[in-house]
Each structure stands twice: as structure tokens, then as C-alpha cells.
Amino acid sequence: MKKIFDYNKKHLIECKNLTKKEIQCFLKESEKYIKINKKKIKKTNLLNGRTVFNLFFEDSTRTRTSFEVAAKRLGADLINVSVKDSSINKGETLLDTMTTINSMSPDVLIVRHPEEGISLKISKIVSACVINAGDGSHEHPTQALLDALTIKKRFGNFKKLKIAICGDILHSRVARSNIEILTKLGCKINVVGPKSLIPKDIEKVKVYSSMKEGLKNCDIVMMLRIQKERIISKYVPNEKIYFEKYGLDYNKLDYANKNAFVMHPGPMNRDVEIDSKLADDVTRSLIQEQVTMGVAIRMACLEILINNKDI
Ligand code: NCD
Numbered sequence: 001m002k003k004i005f006d007y008n009k010k011h012l013i014e015c016k017n018l019t020k021k022e023i024q025c026f027l028k029e030s031e032k033y034i035k036i037n038k039k040k041i042k043k044t045n046l047l048n049g050r051t052v053f054n055l056f057f058e059d060s061t062r063t064r065t066s067f068e069v070a071a072k073r074l075g076a077d078l079i080n081v082s083v084k085d086s087s088i089n090k091g092e093t094l095l096d097t098m099t100t101i102n103s104m105s106p107d108v109l110i111v112r113h114p115e116e117g118i119s120l121k122i123s124k125i126v127s128a129c130v131i132n133a134g135d136g137s138h139e140h141p142t143q144a145l146l147d148a149l150t151i152k153k154r155f156g157n158f159k160k161l162k163i164a165i166c167g168d169i170l171h172s173r174v175a176r177s178n179i180e181i182l183t184k185l186g187c188k189i190n191v192v193g194p195k196s197l198i199p200k201d202i203e204k205v206k207v208y209s210s211m212k213e214g215l216k217n218c219d220i221v222m223m224l225r226i227q228k229e230r231i232i233s234k235y236v237p238n239e240k241i242y243f244e245k246y247g248l249d250y251n252k253l254d255y256a257n258k259n260a261f262v263m264h265p266g267p268m269n270r271d272v273e274i275d276s277k278l279a280d281d282v283t284r285s286l287i288q289e290q291v292t293m294g295v296a297i298r299m300a301c302l303e304i305l306i307n308n309k310d311i
Contacts, residue, residue, distance in 0.1 A: 010308045011123045011130045014139040015180035029300035047076035050107045057113040070298035102126040129305040137171045144177035146294040158185035166192040167224035215255035222263040249275035
């Protein structure tokens with residue numbers, strides 16, 4: 001008998017369409033994996049014989065290895081496709097590559113690509129489950145889920161929490177997915193950054209261009225990297241001036257609540273968006289905890305999606 005989860009779809013593409021109940025389903029299922037990941041032997045056989053493909057068309061350390069660890073701890077076979085050695089370089093289209101891989105009967109395709117909406121397109125032509133591991137500036141659902149899990153473990157619940165998301169909001173799929181998830185869970189969100197890096201049509205949040213005002217009464221300050229690779233000839237701030245105005249250090253963290261925590265999805269640019277010492281201060285920074293929770297949430301995602309594929 002297959003399990004019935006509150007999340008009953010076989011793809012995970014965007015947080016915009018997730019309900020609160022569905023988000024909670026992923027968070028709840030992760031709990032058992034948090035425990036397993038603390039054991040000496042972390043391997044389970046839940047996904048024995050299952051095949052998972054990592055298809056990363058953009059650089060990644062955390063997300064790619066986190067999915068690999070998650071799949072292997074569940075007993076699945078994980079194949080990393082090295083895009084730089086693939087037939088994409090011979091002119092094959094991305095959708096042809098996906099159709100080819102789909103013909104090998106995989107269970108899950110994990111896709112990172114610079115094109116917004118590409119995971120959705122792929123999900124329509126393959127029989128495998130598709131997980132969006134970041135599509136351009138659009139969404140990055142598992143990052144937002146792992147951030148929510150990190151917050152839940154630290155604060156117990158989401159009610160009354162106020163979170164500042166700071167920096168390059170305009171190009172950040174992490175910000176977009178987090179705003180969707182955290183507001184649905186009941187958090188209040190401030191976004192803080194230079195006007196040129198805030199989307200004009202942003203909704204569900206309060207917008208600030210001053211760290212002093214934006215961090216007031218916040219329990220969490222989530223810092224973002226400036227996505228230089230996505231900024232086309234627009235405003236690229238001088239790093240020193242940017243750090244002075246928007247870089248989070250101990251002084252600026254004092255604008256937030258007394259015991260406020262710092263988060264960052266990584267990779268960090270030390271002393272550009274975050275003070276190096278603060279980033280490493282485990283009494284204030286949840287950055288390493290986010291990585292740990294990432295494995296648990298991705299184990300839960302793989303389990304739930306493959307279960308739904310089987311029904
Ligand atoms: C983020 C991403 O790739 O969107 N990193 C991540 O997945 N942990 C953020 C970033 O690249 O700045």
C-alpha cells in the first residue's frame with residue numbers, strides 16, 4: 001500500500017502553487033530524516049532500485065551534492081550528468097536531452113537551468129518526477145522549504161515571526177520562493193535593498209531601502225548574494241560601498257530583535273553582503289544548519305514525489 005500524503009503531485013516546480021498544508025507535509029516528513037541523518041549509519045533502503053538524475057546546467061555545490069547525498073541515503077542510484085561533457089555541446093536541444101534521459105526510465109529528474117519556467121516545460125514531456133532546483137531568477141522550492149525547516153527547528157513555529165530578506169531581491173529565486181512559503185506559513189516579510197535590486201511588482205511584503213528601518217523588530221535576517229551572472233549591464237554596486245550600506249555586520253544586526261538569527265542560502269560573498277566573522281558565529285548564524293536541513297528536506301521530497309508517481 002502506498003502512502004497518502006497531503007502533497008499528492010509528482011513534480012515540485014514552484015512554491016507559488018503550494019498550499020500551507022502541502023508545505024507542512026514536506027516539513028513533517030523531513031523530521032524522520034533529521035533523526036536518520038544524526039545516526040552513524042544513515043542509509044535506508046526506501047528507494048532501493050530507484051534512479052535519480054542530477055541535471056545541473058548552472059554551477060552548484062550545495063544543492064547538487066545535497067540532492068546526491070539525499071538520494072544515496074535513501075538507497076537510490078544517482079547519476080550526475082556533467083553538462084559540459086553532454087551532447088548539448090553538439091547542438092542537441094535541452095528538451096531532446098530530457099526526452100533521451102526519460103527513455104532510460106528514471107524516477108526523478110532534478111533540474112537547474114538559467115531559463116525561467118524550463119522545469120515546468122520538462123515536466124510536461126517526461127514520465128519521471130521533476131524537481132526544480134532553480135530556474136533562472138524564478139523559483140528554487142527546495143531552498144525555501146529547507147529555510148522554513150531551519151526556522152521551524154529554531155523557533156518552534158512561524159506565527160508572529162518577522163523576517164527581513166535583504167540584498168538582490170530582483171534576481172533571486174531564493175527570495176521569490178521564500179516569500180511564497182514563509183507568508184503562507186504566517187510570517188511577516190520585509191524586503192530590504194537598493195531600489196534597483198527590488199522588483200517593481202513585488203507583492204505580499206513591505207519594502208525598505210534602509211537596513212535600519214527594514215530590520216526593525218525582525219527575528220531573522222536572511223542575506224542574499226548579488227547575482228552578478230544575471231545582472232545585464234544594469235546596476236552592479238561597488239562592493240565596498242554596498243557592504244557599508246547593505247552588508248550585514250554586528251552593528252546592523254543590532255537593528256533587529258535582540259536574539260535575531262542570520263541566514264544565507266550560500267554561496268556567500270564574504271564582506272560583500274555579510275561580515276565574515278558574523279557568518280561564522282554559530283551563536284547568531286544558521287547558515288550551516290540550513291545546509292544540514294537541506295539534506296533532510298530533499299530526502300522527504302524524493303520520498304513523497306516517488307510515492308506519488310507510483311500511485
Ligand atoms: C542559491 C541559488 O543557486 O539560487 N544558492 C543555493 O541554491 N544554495 C543562491 C545563489 O546562488 O546566490
